[in-house]
Amino acid sequence: xxxxxxxxxxxxxxxxxxxxxxxxLVGCYTSRIWRTLRDxxxxxxxxxxxxxxxxxxxxxxxxxxxxxxxxLPLPLHSSATMSSSxxxxxxxxxxxxxxxxxxxxxxxxxxxxxxxxxQSRAEGxxxxxxxxxxxxxxxxxxxxxxxxxxxxxGPGGAPFQHxxxxxxxxxxxxxxxxxxxxRCLADFLAQVYLEVNKYGGTLIxxxxxxxxxxxxxxxxxxxxxxxxxxxxxELLVVHNSDKSSVDQNGSYILHFEKIxxxxxxxxxxxxxxxxxxxDLIYQNIQRLESYxxxxxxxxxxxxxxxxxxxxxxxxxxxxxxCSVWLLRHSSLTGSSxxxxxxxxxxxxxxxxxxxxxxxxxxxxxxxxxxxxxxRHKGVMEIEEVQLTADSLHRMLLAFCEQTKGRKLPENIPDxxxxxxVMARYEKEVMHPLQNLLSGELARAMLIQIxxxxxxxxxxxxxxxxxxxxxEINFAILAALPAFFLSLLLLVLVRAWVIxxxxxEGRGRVxxxxxxxxxVEVEKRLVQFQTCMDEGKEDDARCLYGLVLCSLDHLYKAxxxxxxxxxxxxxxxxxxxxxxxxxxxxxxxxxxTSRMGRMYDCLxxxxxRQ
Numbered sequence: 001x002x003x004x005x006x007x008x009x010x011x012x013x014x015x016x017x018x019x020x021x022x023x024x025l026v027g028c029y030t031s032r033i034w035r036t037l038r039d040x041x042x043x044x045x046x047x048x049x050x051x052x053x054x055x056x057x058x059x060x061x062x063x064x065x066x067x068x069x070x071x072l073p074l075p076l077h078s079s080a081t082m083s084s085s086x087x088x089x090x091x092x093x094x095x096x097x098x099x100x101x102x103x104x105x106x107x108x109x110x111x112x113x114x115x116x117x118x119q120s121r122a123e124g125x126x127x128x129x130x131x132x133x134x135x136x137x138x139x140x141x142x143x144x145x146x147x148x149x150x151x152x153x154g155p156g157g158a159p160f161q162h163x164x165x166x167x168x169x170x171x172x173x174x175x176x177x178x179x180x181x182x183r184c185l186a187d188f189l190a191q192v193y194l195e196v197n198k199y200g201g202t203l204i205x206x207x208x209x210x211x212x213x214x215x216x217x218x219x220x221x222x223x224x225x226x227x228x229x230x231x232x233x234e235l236l237v238v239h240n241s242d243k244s245s246v247d248q249n250g251s252y253i254l255h256f257e258k259i260x261x262x263x264x265x266x267x268x269x270x271x272x273x274x275x276x277x278x279d280l281i282y283q284n285i286q287r288l289e290s291y292x293x294x295x296x297x298x299x300x301x302x303x304x305x306x307x308x309x310x311x312x313x314x315x316x317x318x319x320x321x322c323s324v325w326l327l328r329h330s331s332l333t334g335s336s337x338x339x340x341x342x343x344x345x346x347x348x349x350x351x352x353x354x355x356x357x358x359x360x361x362x363x364x365x366x367x368x369x370x371x372x373x374x375r376h377k378g379v380m381e382i383e384e385v386q387l388t389a390d391s392l393h394r395m396l397l398a399f400c401e402q403t404k405g406r407k408l409p410e411n412i413p414d415x416x417x418x419x420x421v422m423a424r425y426e427k428e429v430m431h432p433l434q435n436l437l438s439g440e441l442a443r444a445m446l447i448q449i450x451x452x453x454x455x456x457x458x459x460x461x462x463x464x465x466x467x468x469x470x471e472i473n474f475a476i477l478a479a480l481p482a483f484f485l486s487l488l489l490l491v492l493v494r495a496w497v498i499x500x501x502x503x504e505g506r507g508r509v510x511x512x513x514x515x516x517x518x519v520e521v522e523k524r525l526v527q528f529q530t531c532m533d534e535g536k537e538d539d540a541r542c543l544y545g546l547v548l549c550s551l552d553h554l555y556k557a558x559x560x561x562x563x564x565x566x567x568x569x570x571x572x573x574x575x576x577x578x579x580x581x582x583x584x585x586x587x588x589x590x591x592t593s594r595m596g597r598m599y600d601c602l603x604x605x606x607x608r609q
Contacts, residue, residue, distance in 0.1 A: 070555075070556065070559060071101075071102065071105065071552045071555055071556055072101075072105075072548060072551050072552040072555045072575070072576075072579060073576065074094065074097055074098060074101065074193075074196050074200070075193070075196055075197040075200045075576075075579075075580070076094055076196065076200045076203065092278070093203055093211050093214060093215075094203075096218075096278060096281065096282075097192070097196055097214075097218075099282075099285070100192055100218070100281075100285065101189070101192065101193070103285060103288075103289070104185055104188060104189045104192070105189065105548075105549060105552050107185060107292050107296075108182065108185045108186060108189065108545075108549045109549065109553065110296065110300065111178055111181055111182045111185065111296070112182060112549070113301060114174075114178055114296070114299060114300040114301040115175065115178040115179065115182060117301040118171050118174045118175045118178065118299075118301070119175060121171050122168075122171045122172065122175060126160075126164040129163075129164055129167035129168065129171070130160060130163045130164055130167060132167060133145050133163050133166060133167045133170075134146065134149075134163070135310050136302065136306070136307050136308075137302065137306065138302075138306050138309055139309060139313075142310075145163065148162070148163065149163065174298075174299045177295065177298075177299045178299050180232040180233075181229075181232075181292075181295060181299075182546075183232070183542050184225060184228045184229050184232060185545070186542045186543075186544075186545030186546045186548075186549065187225075187228065187538070187541055187542045187545055188221060188224075188225045188228075188545070189545040189548055189549065190541045190542065190544040190545035190548065191221050191224070191541065192218065192221060193544075193545075193548055193579070193581075194581055195214065195217045195218065195221065196214075197580075197581055197582075199213060199214050199217070211274060212269045212273075212274065212277075215274065215277045215278065215281065216259065216277075218281055219258065219259050219277070219280070219281060219284070222256045222281070222284045222288075223256060223258060225256075225288070226254055226255065226256050229254050229291075230253070230254070254287065254288070254291045255287070256284045256287060256288075257280050257283055257284055257287075259277065259280065326338065381461075382461060384457065385454070385457045385458055385461050388450070388453055388454045388457055389454055391450065392414065392447070392450045392451060392454050393414055395446075395447050395450060396414060396417035396418065396421060396447060397410075397412070397417065399417075399420075399421055399424075399440070399443060399444070399447060400412075400417045400420045400421070402440075403420065403424050403440065404420070418451070421444055421447055421448075424440060424444060425441070425444040425445075425448075428440055428441040428444060429441060503517060503553065503554075503557035504556065504557045504560070506561075510557075511601070511602075511603075511604070512604075513557070514554070514557050514558060514601065514602055515596065515602055515604070517550060517553055517554040517557060518554065518592055518595055518596050518602060520550050521547060521550045521551060521554065521578060521592055522589060522592040522593075524543050524546050524547045524550060525547060525578075525585055525588050525589060525592070526585075526589070527543050528540050528543040528544055528547060528585065529585040531543060532585075544581070547578070547579070548579055551575055551578055551579050554575060555572075555575050558571060558599075558601050558602065559572075561600075561601035562599065562601050565599075565600045565601065567599050567600060567601070570599075571595070571599050571601075574591050574594070574595055577591055578591055578592065
């Protein structure tokens with residue numbers, strides 16, 4: 001059997017601190033013991049042994065990073081004609097590459113989140129920076145800041161200027177460290193993705209030949225990452241005036257294990273060689289994890305408990321005072337005040353519910369049922385109006401027949417007879433006193449009064465019909481205040497239960513964040529093309545890594561929403577196209593423009609149909 005191309009993990013010089021170095025040695029020795037035991041037991045080369053190996057590998061420190069969830073997929077294309085051994089190797093390689101991608105993306109997201117926090121603090125005023133130095137760094141920093149201010153209160157001390165200057169130096173140093181770290185991780189991410197894109201097809205179709213090339217390429221990328229981080233640290237030491245903070249971050253030097261140069265062709269690699277190289281890569285991931293954890297522990301965004309420790313402290317003090325006050329008035333100390341207050345509050349709440357909720361609802365209910373019971377009754381009925389109309393018709397007919405001296409037809413219109421009455425009335429009114437006693441003036445006036453009565457009854461009948469038709473509307477109008485109050489409570493409960501969780505939420509804030517992610521991708525694509533045109537390949541590769549990071553964030557944010565609307569297949573393909581390094585930037589910008597206009601999960605709330 002050929003010798004392994006990987007040297008022992010313990011052969012290299014240790015450059016880490018004692019605690020982290022001992023933990024790494026324990027992981028390396030346990031991994032080697034497991035491999036030796038597995039090699040000594042060939043008869044147990046079964047699925048059970050494979051499962052035990054997977055469980056062991058998952059429990060080692062090298063795999064204690066966030067497991068890969070659905071995110072930006074790797075540019076791999078599976079084939080249905082592969083043998084089982086080739087498929088197993090390809091699957092193992094894809095799992096390793098996915099672990100590397102997910103780990104780098106996870107840490108890159110954390111770095112960007114912390115960087116945005118410190119940039120927002122850097123844009124604040126001097127008073128805001130002083131407030132941060134004293135009240136948002138924990139109780140120990142509060143004591144140190146207060147002591148520093150008191151000690152500089154003398155003439156020429158300028159305590160506020162000193163705190164402002166210290167805050168500016170601290171924030172600028174953290175921004176510089178995180179910016180360098182983001183650049184290194186983005187460059188490493190871009191190179192890994194490009195290598196996967198380079199060997200993606202052959203890795204699936206011919207895993208025996210391409211897998212060693214992929215492993216060697218990934219290992220060389222770790223070596224480049226080590227060199228770039230070391231160089232960046234040296235630049236940070238040169239350009240930073242606060243040497244103590246830089247030396248604190250530089251006490252842990254990153255060092256990866258390297259594959260030694262041996263005379264072994266790729267075609268001669270055995271399963272043991274591939275397994276050992278894979279374990280070495282996972283050990284490098286572990287070392288990178290330890291290094292990033294150490295760096296981020298000094299530069300990351302403070303925890304919520306640290307930022308708002310003063311609020312929590314005041315709340316705890318207030319709660320303690322309230323508890324002491326309640327204890328004094330409780331039955332535990334022989335006082336009945338709390339029991340009396342509870343009884344009074346119960347009576348007040350019961351009275352309020354009865355007077356302002358129960359009684360109005362009962363009144364509305366009774367009014368509604370009473371409205372339906374009295375619906376056939378009214379102030380004026382149509383039969384009464386018809387009687388008045390018939391009486392007026394007979395009076396007009398008799399008056400006209402008497403004044404004309406001839407028989408009139410029964411179907412003569414009332415309007416025509418009214419014209420005759422008015423003509424006679426105008427003649428009679430010329431001599432009112434004489435005609436009132438011996439003429440037809442009084443009779444004509446009584447006919448006009450009957451006509452006025454008919455008009456009033458007709459109007460009351462129409463009004464009664466309008467009131468009957470709107471009784472239910474008035475009842476509903478009386479219930480509107482309670483309805484609006486219930487609706488307001490429902491909206492508040494819904495807003496409390498369904499809260500926006502970043503760009504993956506369902507509200508308008510989450511929708512706005514998803515649109516900003518598309519804008520961020522488009523902006524970085526333009527910057528990438530600008531660097532390519534200017535020949536800045538290193539900057540362009542870094543920007544390409546940031547594009548991949550933004551696409552991964554967008555992929556996770558829109559997946560569930562696009563699946564609900566049936567747009568996921570098309571949207572997923574657009575995101576994958578944006579990540580392809582071979583497509584032209586002009587086409588990618590066209591895709592981002594289409595995404596912002598067409599997909600429902602990316603549209604503004606005002607334009608949704």
